[in-house]
Amino acid sequence: MTTERADATALADSIRHAGLRVTEPRVAVLGVLENESHIEAERVFRAVLPLVPGTSVQAVHGILAAFTQAGLVRRIEPAHSPALYERRVGDNHHHVVCTGCGAVEDIDCTVGHSPCLTPSSSGGFQIQTAEVTFWGLCPACQAAVPA
Amino acid sequence: MTTERADATALADSIRHAGLRVTEPRVAVLGVLENESHIEAERVFRAVLPLVPGTSVQAVHGILAAFTQAGLVRRIEPAHSPALYERRVGDNHHHVVCTGCGAVEDIDCTVGHSPCLTPSSSGGFQIQTAEVTFWGLCPACQAAVPA
DNA sequence: TCGTTATTTTGAGTAATTCAAAACAAGCAC
DNA sequence: GTGCTTGTTTTGAATTACTCAAAATAACGA
Numbered sequence: 001m002t003t004e005r006a007d008a009t010a011l012a013d014s015i016r017h018a019g020l021r022v023t024e025p026r027v028a029v030l031g032v033l034e035n036e037s038h039i040e041a042e043r044v045f046r047a048v049l050p051l052v053p054g055t056s057v058q059a060v061h062g063i064l065a066a067f068t069q070a071g072l073v074r075r076i077e078p079a080h081s082p083a084l085y086e087r088r089v090g091d092n093h094h095h096v097v098c099t100g101c102g103a104v105e106d107i108d109c110t111v112g113h114s115p116c117l118t119p120s121s122s123g124g125f126q127i128q129t130a131e132v133t134f135w136g137l138c139p140a141c142q143a144a145v146p147a
Numbered sequence: 148m149t150t151e152r153a154d155a156t157a158l159a160d161s162i163r164h165a166g167l168r169v170t171e172p173r174v175a176v177l178g179v180l181e182n183e184s185h186i187e188a189e190r191v192f193r194a195v196l197p198l199v200p201g202t203s204v205q206a207v208h209g210i211l212a213a214f215t216q217a218g219l220v221r222r223i224e225p226a227h228s229p230a231l232y233e234r235r236v237g238d239n240h241h242h243v244v245c246t247g248c249g250a251v252e253d254i255d256c257t258v259g260h261s262p263c264l265t266p267s268s269s270g271g272f273q274i275q276t277a278e279v280t281f282w283g284l285c286p287a288c289q290a291a292v293p294a
Numbered sequence: 295t296c297g298t299t300a301t302t303t304t305g306a307g308t309a310a311t312t313c314a315a316a317a318c319a320a321g322c323a324c
Numbered sequence: 325g326t327g328c329t330t331g332t333t334t335t336g337a338a339t340t341a342c343t344c345a346a347a348a349t350a351a352c353g354a
Contacts (some may be wrong), residue, residue: 020331020332021319021320021321021330021331021332022320022321023319023320023331023332023333025332025333026332040310041310041311042309042310054333054334055333055334056333056334056335057310057311058311058312058313058333058334058335058336059332059333059334061310061311061312062312062332062333063332063333066332075226076226077224077226077227079222079223079224079230080224082309082310082311083226083310083311096269096270096272096274098272099275105270105272106270107269107270122243122254122281122283123243123252123253123254124285124286125243125245125252125281125283125284125285125286126283126284126289127243127281127282127283128246128282128283128284129281129282129283130279130280130281130282131279131280131281131282132277132278132279132280133277133278133279133280134269134272134274134276134277134278135274135275135276135277135278136269136272136273136274136275136276137272137273137275138271138272139271139272142273167300167301168299168300168301168350168351168352169351169352170300170301170302170350170351172301172302173301187341188341188342189340189341201302201303202302202303203302203303203304204341204342205302205303205304205305205342205343205344206301206302206303208341208342208343209301209302209343210301210302213301229340229341229342230341230342
């Protein structure tokens with residue numbers, strides 16, 4: 001089966017097309033991001049290390065920063081949590097964060113057009129984007145803390 | 148003029164009514180927060196230090212944490228910035244952050260009811276609150292980077 | 295005024311990241 | 325294929341923004 005090979009090639013292509021050089025750690029990082037919807041740098045590092053021994057945490061931070069800048073991944077920073085990286089990019093989706101366990105899920109916010117993204121008064125700001133974070137309890141935490 | 152005195156008394160009352168003991172550093176911190184709409188702990192510390200010599204940064208953090216928990220102030224954590232504290236509390240307002248200089252302004256979000264706060268699919272989460280952060284250019288930065 | 299308990303100081307430690315210099319390697323030119 | 329240039333990564337250190345804990349101190353009800 002050439003599946004793994006093909007995957008690596010596809011990842012490499014994504015990286016190349018973003019205008020970045022293809023390196024082992026970069027392919028590994030992007031691979032990890034494909035498998036985890038929202039993941040922090042530290043966990044990316046721990047997942048990459050066995051795949052590409054010798055990789056440093058700093059490199060992972062650098063790679064994630066490069067990917068973010070190149071638009072390959074998106075970085076979100078929910079309060080009380082280190083930055084999370086996600087592969088889903090290019091659409092304007094939002095997030096729910098569990099106040100119990102910190103779990104994060106994507107939210108396709110607001111049916112139809114986005115009324116919420118037009119503040120009633122922008123205070124003279126020229127608004128570029130809006131970011132919505134919902135806070136609540138995930139199913140598991142709802143079960144754990146009943147009523 | 149008893150203005151300053153009266154102010155201090157009012158601040159002390161707010162603190163007491165929140166169920167907290169009134170201390171010099173606490174009154175000073177709350178006073179600083181009354182004058183700055185969005186301010187970070189470090190700047191609170193620098194503003195308080197001359198008013199109450201000997202105050203420690205840790206104390207300021209502790210005070211802000213106590214105030215936040217008591218509902219006297221609200222803590223926000225915009226990406227790429229340390230936590231900011233604001234006195235305006237009890238209403239569900241949102242924020243614009245300048246992508247140029249980091250300036251923050253309040254936004255009274257969404258005219259009428261809040262359609263934006265109802266995600267189309269909540270992924271099973273029991274949603275408690277929604278937080279909207281707008282990103283854009285403040286008037287000053289618009290002028291500095293024309294077109 | 296006293297005593298209890300909250301608060302602050304003092305001193306140290308941590309998490310998440312950033313910076314910088316040197317070693318290394320991708321990928322284009324030849 | 326080989327070499328070169330320039331982008332990446334390693335290595336080692338530093339920084340920012342807090343948090344933790346023990347001892348000293350001070351608020352405020354009794």
